[in-house]
Amino acid sequence: MHFDLVDLRLFVAVAEARSITGGAATANLALASASARIQGLEAAVGVALLKRGRRGVTLTAAGESLLGHARVVLHDVEALRSDLAAYATGTKASIVLLANTVGLSEHLPKALAAFLREHPQVSLEAEERESADIAQAIAAGSADLGFAAEHTLPETLDRFIFSEDRLVLVTAQRNDLASRRSIDFRDVVDRDFIGLTNATALQNHIGKYAARLGARLRYRAQMRDFDAMCQMAAAHVGIAIVPEVAARRCARSMPITLVRIRDTWANRKLAICFRDLKVMSRPAQQLVEHLRAAARP
CATH class of the missing domain: 1.10.10.10 (Winged helix-like DNA-binding domain superfamily/Winged helix DNA-binding domain)
Incomplete structure (x- = not known):
C-alpha cells in the first residue's frame, strides 16, 4: 500500500x-x-x-x-x-569517527568530551575498527576522520601524529617473567594469555603477529577492558598485552609488572587521518583542529 x-x-x-x-x-x-x-x-x-x-x-x-x-x-x-x-x-552536525581499540578506550575520550562540551550542536558517531580497515574506510569516504596506527595509512591520506602507543606485557609481580626488563614476543606465545573479546581491533592485531610466528594464542580469559585484563594478570591467571598508558594506570593499584616487548609492531605511532580538510564539513574541520591541539606526539 x-x-x-x-x-x-x-x-x-x-x-x-x-x-x-x-x-x-x-x-x-x-x-x-x-x-x-x-x-x-x-x-x-x-x-x-x-x-x-x-x-x-x-x-x-x-x-x-x-x-x-x-x-x-x-x-x-x-x-x-x-x-x-x-x-x-551548519546549525547541527554529525561527525563519523573510526578508531582502533586503544584510541577509543585510552587516548581519545578526554579530548572528544571536551570538544562535544564546547560544540553542543554537534553529535559524534564513534566506531571501533582495525587500523587497516580505518584507512580503507577514510579513503572510500565512508567516515569523516579516523584514529589509526600511522604505519597502516596510505600516502593519499592527510594525517598528523596524535600520540604514541607502546604495547607492553603485563604479568603478576611474582611471575617468572616479572624480572625481565624486555622480551621478544616469540618467547611467550606458548603461555596462557588474558585478552580482550575477539571482536576488538587490538586483539586481532596481536593475533596476526602470533600467526606470523606460526602460533595461535591460548586465552584463559577474554575480558571487556584493559583494567579487567590487568586484574586477571595480577591474579596469576595469565599474561596480557595492553597499551602502556593503560598498564601504568593499573599498576598504581594492582600488583603487576610491565615488561617491554622488543618487537617493532609493539611500538606504534597513532595518527588522526582524513582525506582532505578543505572539503570536510565545518564541524569536522573544527574537530580535526581540536584534536591537533590536544595531540601528544
Missing part, C-alpha cells in the same frame, strides 16, 4: 475544511485534480474515506483513522525536513 505525501496533505486539508473544494484550495490543487487524488487514495486503501453530501464531506471511521495517522506522518516529515535543514546550514 503506497501513500503519497501530496495525497496525505490534501486529505488532511479536506478533512479540516469538511469540503473537497476547500481542501483543494488549501493544497493549491485544481478541484478536478483534488477529487481524482481522493478517489485514488480510497481505491488504494480499498475503503471509503469520505461521505459526500450537498453541504460538504464527513469522515468515515476509516477516514478518521487515516486522518490521525496522516497528521503524525506529516508532522514527522516536517520535523525531518527541519532537522536536515539544520545540518545543511
